Amino acid sequence: MTGPLADRQAALVAALTAGAPVPPGFDARLVEVARTALLRKRAGEVARQWPLLAAAHGPRWPATFAAWAAARPTNGSVRDGWDLARAQAASGVLPRLAAEELAAREATFRYDGTGAVRRRRAPALARAAGAVAVQVGGRVRLLRRPA
Amino acid sequence: MTTPVNTPATTPAYGVGIGWRPEIAGVVAGLPGLRFAEVVAESVHPHAPLPDALAALVDRGVAVVPHGVRLNLGGAEPVEAARVTAFAAVAERLRAPLASEHIAFVRAGGVEAGHLLPLPRTREAVAAVAANVRRVQDELAVPLALEPIAALFDWPDDELTEAEFVTAILDATGARLLLDVANVYANARNRGADPLAVLAALPLDRVAYVHVAGGAEHDGVYHDTHTDAVPAEVLALVTELCARHRPPALMLERDGHYPPEADLRAELDAIAAAAGYPAVT
Numbered sequence: 001m002t003g004p005l006a007d008r009q010a011a012l013v014a015a016l017t018a019g020a021p022v023p024p025g026f027d028a029r030l031v032e033v034a035r036t037a038l039l040r041k042r043a044g045e046v047a048r049q050w051p052l053l054a055a056a057h058g059p060r061w062p063a064t065f066a067a068w069a070a071a072r073p074t075n076g077s078v079r080d081g082w083d084l085a086r087a088q089a090a091s092g093v094l095p096r097l098a099a100e101e102l103a104a105r106e107a108t109f110r111y112d113g114t115g116a117v118r119r120r121r122a123p124a125l126a127r128a129a130g131a132v133a134v135q136v137g138g139r140v141r142l143l144r145r146p147a
Numbered sequence: 148m149t150t151p152v153n154t155p156a157t158t159p160a161y162g163v164g165i166g167w168r169p170e171i172a173g174v175v176a177g178l179p180g181l182r183f184a185e186v187v188a189e190s191v192h193p194h195a196p197l198p199d200a201l202a203a204l205v206d207r208g209v210a211v212v213p214h215g216v217r218l219n220l221g222g223a224e225p226v227e228a229a230r231v232t233a234f235a236a237v238a239e240r241l242r243a244p245l246a247s248e249h250i251a252f253v254r255a256g257g258v259e260a261g262h263l264l265p266l267p268r269t270r271e272a273v274a275a276v277a278a279n280v281r282r283v284q285d286e287l288a289v290p291l292a293l294e295p296i297a298a299l300f301d302w303p304d305d306e307l308t309e310a311e312f313v314t315a316i317l318d319a320t321g322a323r324l325l326l327d328v329a330n331v332y333a334n335a336r337n338r339g340a341d342p343l344a345v346l347a348a349l350p351l352d353r354v355a356y357v358h359v360a361g362g363a364e365h366d367g368v369y370h371d372t373h374t375d376a377v378p379a380e381v382l383a384l385v386t387e388l389c390a391r392h393r394p395p396a397l398m399l400e401r402d403g404h405y406p407p408e409a410d411l412r413a414e415l416d417a418i419a420a421a422a423g424y425p426a427v428t
Contacts, residue, residue: 005271006223009264010256017258025303033366034299038262040365044374044403074261 017073039066042074050081053102056095078117086113089129099129099146107135161210161356162424163415164398171401172200174408178415180427181209183356183396188213188246193236201241210396211241212356214248218283220293221252221266226279235286245355247292247325248283250276250316267302268312277319284320292355293317294325297333297362297371309334310348317353324350326394327358328384333371342384351388356396359385359418373402377414385421397422 014020016035022028043065047054054061068084075083085102088094094102106126111117123136130146164183167175175184184204191197191213197205205211215234218226238246251263266272284291295313307315317324326349335342359382361375377399385397399414406414412428419426 004223005267005275006255008267009223009252010258012264013255013258013260016260016262016264027300030300030368033368034262037299037365037370038260042261048403073258075259 013073017071019071036066039069042069042077042080045077046081046084049077050085050098050101052100053081053085053098056097079111082111082117083113085128092129094129096131096146099131100133100142102128103131103133103142104135104140107133107140108138160424161396163419163422163427164210164356164396165415166214166398166400166402167201167204167211168402168405169198169200170405171411172198174411176200176203177408178412178427180425182427183210183212183398185212185214185247185398185400186241188215188234188237188248189217191237191240193233193240197240205241210244212243213237213241213246215246216249216263217253218248218279219253220248220279220283221250221264221272221276222255222279223252223275226282231283231286234283235288238287238289243289245290245292245323246287247294247355249294249296250313251296263296265296265298265301266312268305268307268309269302270306270315273307273312273315273319276316280316280320280322284322290323290355291320292323292325293320294327294358295330297327297330299337299368299370301338308348310345314350317350323355324353325356325358326351326354326388327360327371327400328388329358329360329362329371329377329381329400332378332381332384333362333369336369342380343387346384346388346391351392354392354394356398357385357388357394358400359397360400373400374404376406376410377417382417382421385418389422393422397424 011023015022015031016038022031040062043062046065057064074080085094085098089102103126106128107124108120109117110120125134131142132144133140133142161183165175167184167186186201218230218234220226249263252266253260253263295309331345332342335345359377360371360373361377362369362371363375397418399418415428416426
C-alpha cells in the first residue's frame with residue numbers, strides 16, 4: 001500500500017476500530033490479534049470506570065463489550081461505558097446492578113451522548129431501566145431499584 | 148546530527164521505581180527506599196492540585212516522571228499544541244527531572260486507536276516523529292526520553308531494523324531512550340529474534356531509564372499486558388542489560404489486575420536483585 005503516511009495510518013486505525021478492511025500488505029492474522037487485544041484492553045478500562053456494569057455481566061463482560069465496541073472507536077472509557085449502558089437500557093437488557101450505577105451517574109453528571117461529561121451543579125432526579133436516583137449537593141441516593 | 152544528551156556524571160542513580168497509579172498509591176507510599184516513580188502524564192491535571200498521594204511523593208524527594216501516552220508523536224500531523232503545553236506544564240508541576248513519551252501513533256484521521264500503534268520503520272516516519280519530538284522539546288524544560296513500543300504486527304514496507312529506526316530518531320532529536328525490556332522481549336519473541344541481539348543493537352549509553360512489565364500469551368502471540376506478573380525471561384534480560392550498561396533507574400509498570408501488596412513488593416525486590424540495586428521495600 002502506498003500513499004501519504006497520514007492516510008495509511010487512518011486506514012489502519014479504521015481496520016482496528018471500525019471494522020474496515022485490513023490494508024494490503026499487513027499480516028491480517030496479526031492485525032486481527034491486535035484488534036482483539038485492543039477490545040480486551042478497552043473492556044478492562046471501561047470496567048474500571050463502570051465497575052457495576054462490568055460485574056453485572058460477569059464472565060460475559062469482555063465478549064459483551066467487544067460485540068458492542070467492535071465497530072465503535074473509543075470516545076474514552078467513561079463515555080464508552082455510558083453509551084453501552086444507555087444502549088442496553090434502551091433495549092431492555094441492562095442488568096439490575098448496572099441500572100443502579102447508570103441512574104446514579106445520570107443524576108450526578110450531564111452527558112448528551114456526543115460531548116464531554118460535566119458534573120451537575122443543581123440537584124437532579126434520574127431514571128435508568130427502572131432505577132431512580134436523586135442527587136443533591138453531589139450526594140446520590142437510589143430511590144427505587146429496578147424490579 | 149544533534150549531539151545526544153548522554154547520562155552526565157551528575158545524574159543520580161535512582162534505583163528501582165514504580166509506575167504510580169491511584170489504585171496502588173498506598174503501596175507506593177509505603178516503599179521507604181523509593182526514589183523514582185512515573186505517572187501517566189494525561190492523568191495529571193496541569194493546574195489543579197495534585198492528588199495528595201502524588202504530592203506527598205514529590206515532597207519527599209521522589210523523582211516523579213510524567214509519561215505521556217496521548218501526544219501522538221508518531222502521527223503524520225503535527226502534535227497538537229494544547230497537548231504539548233499541558234505535557235510541559237505537568238512536568239513542571241511535578242518538578243520532574245525528565246519526561247517521556249512513545250515512538251508510536253495513537254490516533255489518525257480524528258479517530259482514537261485506544262492503544263499505542265507501531266510506525267512503519269521508514270525514513271518518512273523518522274522525519275515525522277523527529278519533527279514532533281522537536282515541537283515537544285521546544286516547550287519542555289527538561290530532557291525527553293522516547294520509548295519504543297511492543298508491536299503486535301509490523302508494517303509491510305519497513306526499511307530499517309528497530310534499532311536503526313530508534314537510533315535515527317534519537318540522533319535527529321537528541322532525545323534519550325526509555326528502554327522497555329518487556330517490549331524488547333515481546334517483540335523479539337513474536338518476531339522470532341534473539342532479545343539479547345536486539346538489546347546489543349540499541350544505543351544503551353543513551354538509556355534514561357527502563358520499564359519492566361509483565362505480559363501473557365493470547366492467540367499464540369505474547370502480549371505486553373502490564374496486568375500479569377513479570378516473567379523470568381524479562382528479569383533475565385534486566386540482568387543482561389545491567390551487566391552491559393546499568394541504567395540509573397528501572398521501574399515496574401503495572402496497569403490493572405493489581406496483585407496483593409506482598410506480590411507487588413516481591414516483584415520490586417526481584418527487579419532490584421536482577422539489576423543489582425538495593426531493595427526499595
